[in-house]
Each structure stands twice: as structure tokens, then as C-alpha cells.
Amino acid sequence: MAFIPDDTLLGLLAFRPQHGYQLLEIFRDPAELGCVWKLSVSQLYAVLKRLSAQGYITGEEMASANAPARVVYTIAPIGRERLYSWLHEPQPSASIRSVRVEFLSRLYIARLLNLPTIEIIRRQKLACRQERAARIHQRDTAPLGVSHLSLDLQVGQLDAILNWIDRCEMIPHDGEDL
Amino acid sequence: MAFIPDDTLLGLLAFRPQHGYQLLEIFRDPAELGCVWKLSVSQLYAVLKRLSAQGYITGEEMASANAPARVVYTIAPIGRERLYSWLHEPQPSASIRSVRVEFLSRLYIARLLNLPTIEIIRRQKLACRQERAARIHQRDTAPLGVSHLSLDLQVGQLDAILNWIDRCEMIPHDGEDL
DNA sequence: ATGGGGCTATTCTATCATGGAATAGTGTCA
DNA sequence: TGACACTATTCCATGATAGAATAGCCCCAT
Numbered sequence: 001m002a003f004i005p006d007d008t009l010l011g012l013l014a015f016r017p018q019h020g021y022q023l024l025e026i027f028r029d030p031a032e033l034g035c036v037w038k039l040s041v042s043q044l045y046a047v048l049k050r051l052s053a054q055g056y057i058t059g060e061e062m063a064s065a066n067a068p069a070r071v072v073y074t075i076a077p078i079g080r081e082r083l084y085s086w087l088h089e090p091q092p093s094a095s096i097r098s099v100r101v102e103f104l105s106r107l108y109i110a111r112l113l114n115l116p117t118i119e120i121i122r123r124q125k126l127a128c129r130q131e132r133a134a135r136i137h138q139r140d141t142a143p144l145g146v147s148h149l150s151l152d153l154q155v156g157q158l159d160a161i162l163n164w165i166d167r168c169e170m171i172p173h174d175g176e177d178l
Numbered sequence: 179m180a181f182i183p184d185d186t187l188l189g190l191l192a193f194r195p196q197h198g199y200q201l202l203e204i205f206r207d208p209a210e211l212g213c214v215w216k217l218s219v220s221q222l223y224a225v226l227k228r229l230s231a232q233g234y235i236t237g238e239e240m241a242s243a244n245a246p247a248r249v250v251y252t253i254a255p256i257g258r259e260r261l262y263s264w265l266h267e268p269q270p271s272a273s274i275r276s277v278r279v280e281f282l283s284r285l286y287i288a289r290l291l292n293l294p295t296i297e298i299i300r301r302q303k304l305a306c307r308q309e310r311a312a313r314i315h316q317r318d319t320a321p322l323g324v325s326h327l328s329l330d331l332q333v334g335q336l337d338a339i340l341n342w343i344d345r346c347e348m349i350p351h352d353g354e355d356l
Numbered sequence: 357a358t359g360g361g362g363c364t365a366t367t368c369t370a371t372c373a374t375g376g377a378a379t380a381g382t383g384t385c386a
Numbered sequence: 387t388g389a390c391a392c393t394a395t396t397c398c399a400t401g402a403t404a405g406a407a408t409a410g411c412c413c414c415a416t
Contacts, residue, residue, distance in 0.1 A: 021365050035325035040403055045366065050401095068365050068410040096274060100331060108324045138208075144349055146286045147213035149342075153278060156342045160334035167330065171322055199394050218374055223395065228372095246381040246394050 002093075004102050005039055005047050006056075007086040010079050011109030013057055019070040020045055036104045048073060056082055087115065092124050094131035096157050099124065107168060121168050128165070132158040180271075182280050183217055183225050184234075185264040188257050189287030191235055197248040198223055214282045226251060234260055265293065270302050272309035274335050277302065285346060299346050306343070310336040 012023055026032045027039040039047075048071075051057045056079035059071040075083070087106055092098065103124050110117045132155060139151035190201055204210045205217040217225075226249075229235045234257035237249045253261070265284055270276065281302050288295045310333060317329035 019365080024365090031321055031323070031325050033324070035320070035328045040405095041365095042367085042369095042404075043402065046401080064364095064411095066411070067363090070365060096278075096335070100274075100328065104324055104328055104331075107327070111324070142213070143209055145209070146211070146282055146289070146349075147209050149285070149346055149349065150213045150278065150282055152345065153282075153339070153342050156338035157274070157278075157335055160338040161331070164327075164331050164334045168327055171324075171327065197394080202394090218376095219394095220375075220396080220398095221373060224372085242382095242393095244382065245392090248394060 002098075002102065004037075004105055005043065006051055007083065008033070008105045008109060009044075009047055009051065010056060010075060010083040010086075011105075011112065013073055013075040014080060014083055014109075015112050017072050017074040019062075019072045020048055021070065023048075033105065033108060036108065037101050051079070055079075083109075087120065090123060092127050094124075094127040094158070096154070096161070099128065099161050111171075118169060121165060125162065125165050128158055128161050132162070180276075180280065182215075182283055183221065184229055185261065186211070186283045186287060187222075187225055187229065188234060188253060188261040188264070189283075189290065191251055191253040192258060192261055192287075193290050195250050195252040197240075197250045198226055199248065201226075211283065211286060214286065215279050229257070233257075261287075265298065268301060270305050272302070272305040272336070274332070274339070277306065277339050289349075296347060299343060303340065303343050306336055306339050310340070 009023060012018065012026060024039070024041065024044055026034070027037075027044070028034050033039075048057070048059070052059050052073065055076060057073045057075050059073045061069055062072050063069050087110060089106075092103060092106075103120075106120055107117055110120055135151050135154050135158065139148060139155060142148045142151055187201060190196065190204060202217070202219060202222055204212070205215075205222070206212050211217075226235070226237070230237050230251065233254060235251045235253050237251045239247060240250050241247050265288060267284075270281060270284075281298075284298055285295055288298060313329050313332050313336065317326060317333060320326045320329055
């Protein structure tokens with residue numbers, strides 16, 4: 001299963017306890033996770049509820065002087081465990097969508113927490129190379145037609161990823177300016 | 179709205195009347211639409227029900243000597259209208275996923291029905307070029323960080339599509355061998 | 357004051373997608 | 387005749403998604 005929103009939210013809460021609306025703004029801001037993928041209002045609160053029910057986070061209602069009541073969530077120890085095993089996933093998916101969404105989310109969270117990203121990138125690169133080899137083999141045995149075209153496109157997309165992925169190491173950490 | 183499964187199924191039924199299980203095999207076969215995207219059993223029947231309720235197709239139960247009863251669906255005139263307006267969509271989406279799924283489905287259906295594909299390809303290419311220009315502009319004004327990386331990846335993916343898309347014209351029609 | 361509009365914060369609802377199991381007929385082979 | 391595989395469809399539980407609904411708080415004009 002993927003559950004990218006769940007793991008990403010755990011990462012954001014590992015950075016610091018936050019309430020739903022605060023998290024939402026990170027997904028709305030095109031300079032933050034908003035550029036990677038959109039999380040709808042209802043899904044965000046649904047995921048928080050699920051994580052809470054599963055014991056990965058704990059919520060505490062807090063009254064505020066200048067705003068309606070809010071629920072501040074804090075990551076629990078088993079949430080932290082789950083987060084680290086997600087970040088250090090040994091065999092990340094190499095589907096095009098996963099690279100754009102899950103891998104970039106991992107990078108975002110790792111940077112936020114000031115963790116090293118080299119291993120994350122290395123494993124993703126390896127997975128993409130393996131995927132590319134598999135697709136090339138399929139393409140070269142596929143009959144001409146749409147299936148051949150589709151595999152050809154996928155190889156091209158993986159090549160684009162492999163050309164791009166090394167640039168991911170060269171961006172500074174920015175966990176402090178949130 | 180997208181509704182790619184609906185439009186694709188209309189295309190398959192425009193080729194010839196078929197029942198659910200027959201359609202399903204086209205999506206299971208990796209040499210046919212199976213390479214483009216998977217349609218689950220339940221979704222296929224759900225879409226057929228929806229199309230039928232909306233009057234785009236009509237179903238007729240048929241008993242068979244060597245198999246359980248089945249429902250054979252036939253495309254209705256307004257279904258055919260809808261199909262053609264989908265095939266000739268003047269402004270196709272240029273998202274990476276749309277190209278891989280919707281554009282290739284259009285191509286598949288156009289080939290199946292022995293319709294010309296040049297215009298479909300031309301419009302898709304144009305849309306991708308516009309999308310590329312927009313993403314480049316966003317990237318070059320984005321702050322360094324994950325958002326910049328994400329846009330950079332998207333530009334690379336669009337370049338890969340533009341390199342690939344001209345090869346789509348050079349594949350023979352194969353509507354006869356189903 | 358008061359009532360509208362806008363921001364914060366969350367919930368609710370309806371529809372659709374997804375994967376899997378369940379049902380049920382038909383043919384094959386031992 | 388019982389096990390198994392294939393055909394054909396339905397059902398169910400869970401999750402995703404968009405949108406409206408609710409509701410407190412603040413500012414500003416009437």
C-alpha cells in the first residue's frame with residue numbers, strides 16, 4: 001500500500017506539533033508541498049483521524065483567544081518508527097507517479113528534519129534503473145502497436161528521471177524557515 | 179471531468195457490441211489496453227451500468243449454450259456522438275498521466291475504428307508544448323527547493339513526451355485483428 | 357450596535373474508485 | 387462425482403474527492 005499522505009503528515013508532525021489547518025496550508029502553498037501534490041480538506045482531516053485512531057499521533061483540543069478551537073496533533077513514538085521506515089524504504093516504487101509524488105515527499109520531509117538525503121536518492125536511482133531495464137525488455141518483445149508505444153514512452157520517462165535525479169542532491173536544506 | 183474509462187469503453191463498443199467479460203480481457207491483455215492502464219472488474223461493470231443508465235449504450239441479456247448468461251452492450255447514437263467529441267477533443271490535457279493514459283487510449287480507439295490519427299497527435303503535441311512553456315516559466319520563478327525540483331522534473335517529462343510523440347504516427351492500423 | 361464579508365477551523369455528505377471475496381454456471385479430467 | 391479451472395457478474399468494505407455546511411472570530415461600514 002502507498003499511503004503517501006499518511007507518511008508525509010507524520011513527517012510534518014515530526015518537525016513540530018501542528019493542527020489541521022496549519023498542515024493544510026503547506027499543501028496549498030505552491031512553494032511547499034503544494035507543488036508536489038494536492039491534499040483536499042476532507043482527505044487531510046480524514047487522514048489525521050485515521051492516524052490518530054491507529055495510535056501514530058495524538059490530538060489535543062486547544063482553545064485559542066483569537067480563533068475557533070483547534071486540535072493540535074503530536075507524533076507518537078510508533079509514529080516516528082513508521083516515519084523512519086518509510087523514509088528509509090529499501091525498495092522504493094519506480095513508477096513515474098511515485099517518483100514525482102512519493103520520492104519528492106520523502107526528500108521534502110528529510111530536508112525538513114535535517115536528515116541526509118544521499119541514501120534516499122541512491123535507492124531511488126537504483127530502483128529506476130531496474131525499472132528501465134525491465135521496461136526495455138518488455139518493449140523489445142512487445143508487438144508493434146499501442147503497447148509498444150506505451151513502453152517506449154515509459155522508457156523515455158525513466159530516462160528523464162535518471163537525468164534529473166542527480167540534481168536532487170544539490171539543493172540546500174531548509175528545515176528552519178517554516 | 180475525465181471519465182477516460184467511459185469514453186474508451188464507448189470506443190470498444192463502437193467497434194462491435196460486446197459483453198463485460200470480453201471487454202475485461204482487452205484490459206487484461208498486456209498487448210492491448212492492458213499495457214496502458216488497468217480497469218478493475220468492479221469498475222468495468224460499474225461503468226457499463228452508468229453508461230447504460232445515461233443512455234449511451236443499451237444492454238441485452240443473452241443466454242449462451244456453453245457459458246453463463248451474459249449482457250451484450252451496444253452503443254447508442256448519442257454514445258457515438260459522445261465518442262467522437264472525445265476523440266476530437268480540441269484541447270487535450272497535457273498532464274503526464276493524461277498523455278500516458280488518455281492520449282494512448284484515444285490512439286488505440288482511433289486505430290481500432292480505422293480513423294485518422296494525425297490530428298489527434300497534432301493537438302496533443304501542441305498542448306504539451308504549451309504546458310512545457312508554462313512549467314518552464316513557473317520553474318524559473320520558483321525558489322530553490324522541492325518546488326523547483328518538481329517543476330524541473332515535469333519539464334524533463336514533457337521533453338521526453340515531445341521527443342516520443344512523433345513516433346506515434348508511424349504505427350500501422352490494426353483494427354482488424356481483434 | 358448590527359450586519360455583511362472574510363478568515364480560521366473542522367465536519368458532513370454524496371459520489372466514485374479499488375481490491376477482494378462471493379456467487380454461479382459450464383466444461384474437463386481422473 | 388468430486389476437484390478444478392474458466393466464464394460472467396455482483397457485492398462489500400475501504401478509501402479518495404469535491405463541495406457544501408457549520409461555526410467562531412475579526413474588521414469595517416452603516
